[in-house]
């Protein structure tokens with residue numbers, strides 16, 4: 028078996044192991060999506076792009092409901108509805124099973140999106156990966172810092188998921204790093220996007236913390252308000268008890284059973300948590316009890332000093348008419364925890380005749396006091412040093428916070444613990460920070476795309492401008508060359524005057540102005556110049572002759588061309604024969620006057636043959652031949668002369 032060589036493969040093996048361990052430990056959307064993302068990475072590694080994209084798409088689909096639950100306003104779909112949906116899909120499952128923490132949802136979604144976009148930098152894969160990395164760092168920092176009180180909304184990953192996510196992002200980076208060739212553009216487009224994301228994350232965290240802390244304070248205040256309402260309810264029954272005990276001062280003697288029953292019935296109707304309202308005679312004997320239930324009748328006639336010695340300390344002063352009193356928390360004779368209040372009963376002349384005992388059942392009191400509350404909001408626990416006296420509300424999804432308050436009943440300070448329900452708290456949380464964070468991530472993505480495209484286009488524009496410039500230079504060079512070629516095609520390179528081709532073109536085109544004359548010139552003994560003075564001197568002489576001839580002939584509206592070697596030819600339209608002979612003679616004389624000399628100091632001379640065409644079609648070869656014959660004659664006659672050719 029061959030071991031994988033790429034480092035990314037080793038990373039991926041580790042990631043898979045971590046994801047598998049997480050999946051085996053708990054079935055939740057976090058663990059499932061970690062598995063699908065890991066499989067997508069595997070598919071990408073073995074270059075099964077379609078499979079990789081399908082798995083990435085599946086990851087996104089699985090994460091979508093959870094993500095929506097974070098950003099949909101409570102008024103549109105309530106937390107209770109999301110919760111009902113979650114338990115509907117998998118019975119008894121909690122919302123958390125179907126909803127990964129916010130930052131995990133975003134991190135995995137960004138990774139999946141990056142896989143979906145085939146890691147292409149121009150589609151924004153780098154910014155998605157950078158955002159995932161940033162979210163991961165936030166979660167790591169958050170985990171290190173911790174929270175007190177604990178956060179309501181667990182928006183970061185558990186330790187295991189965090190480990191898997193770290194490996195997954197490292198693997199992903201190892202994969203894509205080599206894909207990105209134009210890192211320069213990526214870098215310059217990435218930093219502003221990362222800065223925006225960082226700001227958004229800081230703002231989000233700040234807002235989130237503030238919101239949670241405000242909600243914590245609010246639930247604490249709700250508890251305090253509840254306590255003050257319960258305290259004033261308890262105060263009300265104390266007032267009622269006082270009124271009840273004073274009523275008997277209107278009488279001259281201890282109350283009769285009928286009087287007691289009639290009076291107690293009214294109070295009992297108002298305060299149903301009084302298990303009984305009893306008249307205790309001076310000897311602590313229970314004389315009258317209301318309501319006359321079986322339990323109450325059982326205690327009638329009992330002496331409380333003996334039957335309930337724990338209450339003696341409170342009862343004795345009341346019987347002596349000195350002060351009211353109450354027991355601590357006791358087990359009532361009727362059963363169940365309670366407190367008994369004792370109030371002195373005196374006659375009109377202030378003679379103590381007994382005491383009124385009012386037994387308050389704590390569970391019944393709790394039932395009545397808590398009845399107006401909404402059980403879905405919070406669970407209440409009324410307890411005395413851990414000994415639970417009464418409970419209220421459901422605690423299927425308890426929230427993370429518990430507030431403790433003291434609620435004094437009689438002399439007894441009892442503790443009331445209030446734990447707001449998780450779903451209730453979630454319904455109170457605003458979704459704005461999550462919406463803000465999501466929008467900021469989208470904006471950062473768009474910012475990256477704009478900057479990246481802008482940079483690339485800029486670079487392409489620069490490259491285009493450069494190649495345009497090069498092209499223009501090339502065109503200029505070529506057109507110059509073209510001109511040169513064209514010039515060379517029609518001119519003699521050495522002397523710069525027209526060449527034979529140019530001459531023949533001109534002679535062909537310019538035949539209208541008759542008569543027209545042709546002069547054929549040849550430098551005499553030019554071979555000697557070359558032989559004795561060298562070719563360079565020969566060239567200079569040729570140039571001087573050309574210059575001289577061109578200047579003279581152009582004066583007469585003609586063209587002077589080098590016909591070949593040391594031969595020149597002049598085309599003179601509209602010039603008759605005599606005039607042409609005079610021009611040729613002038614040229615010959617000027618040539619001698621140039622003081623170009625042979626090695627023996629004799630001047631350089633030229634000979635010329637002149638021919639004129641006076642009528643009809645121009646026959647160029649015939650004209651040339653006639654001029655050449657005339658020239659030949661000059662040579663045979665001694666050179667340095669002008670000869671006239673026979674004309675028609």
Ligand SMILES: Nc1nc2c(ncn2[C@@H]2O[C@H](COP(=O)(O)OP(=O)(O)OP(=O)(O)O)[C@@H](O)[C@H]2O)c(=O)[nH]1
Nearest residue numbers: 549550551552553554555557562565566592593662
């Ligand atoms: N330096 C130089 N010499 C040239 C050029 N073209 C032709 N020649 C020379 O011109 C000379 C022409 O010689 P020939 O045809 O014998 O005529 P010639 O010596 O002038 O004698 P005649 O015409 O009979 O007076 C040759 O030696 C050629 O090499 C050129 O471009 N430069």
